[in-house]
Amino acid sequence: MADSLTLDAQKREGSGTRAAERLRKQGRIPAVVYGHKEATVSLSVGRDDLLSALRHGARVVDLKTDGSAQTALIREVQWDHLGKEVLHVDFARVSKDERIHVSVRIELRGIAPGVTAGGVLDQPLHTVEVECLAVSIPESIRVNVGELQMDGSIHVRELHLPEGVVALTDPDAVVVHVAPKQVEPEAAPAAPAAGGAEPEVIGRKAGEEEGEEEK
DSSP states (O other), X not given: OOOEEEEEXXXXXXXXXXXXXXXXXXXXXXXXXXETTEEEEEEEEEHHHHHHHHHTTOOEEEEEETTEEEEEEEEEEEEOTTSOSEEEEEEEEOOTTOEEEEEEEEEEESOOHHHHTTOEEEOSOSEEEEEXXXXXXXXXXXXXXXXXXXXXXXEGGGOOOOTTOEEOSOTTOEEEEEEOOOOOOOXXXXXXXXXXXXXXXXXXXXXXXXXXXXX
16 A cells, blocks of 8 residues: 655745746745645645655655645646656645545556467556545555466456455456457469460560561
């Protein structure tokens, strides 16, 4: 399960692109926190602390502001176009005993025998929607493919979920399966032209008609 970490948050007054850029130059990330029928509040959090929380797979954090703390879910993280720098983060207030709906990534484990036999592993589903306690969000759902044979598949209903975690995604949805390799048919040889072309006679002069009398 993901850990709950504490982030020091500061209220921010300014808004707009320039204010956000100033914050990022100071090593802080613009953020907002909302939910639980309370007002949306603009905040900033330390970039290094936030990145550390993300690296450790934290989904729920305690935002400490002006001496008080509130539990919040990391709802959305906005990255730059290179995926290296965090530009903004949205937090949603939650209670630790509250059941919430979240998306959890699927992590494949093992080597499928069907692949060893020449098949191709296909994973149509990379995340699964679940309901669980806010403080019990799985970092990932591990799926063992070590017994997956050719033409075999694993569905959402067959996932082994942690205690208290309920899948909301269609139970019949295919998570992963092994399919035979598609072999492209060889191109058929080109058919000869109808009637066949008259073979060229080497040495015949252009315009010379067959059967022309010699002079």
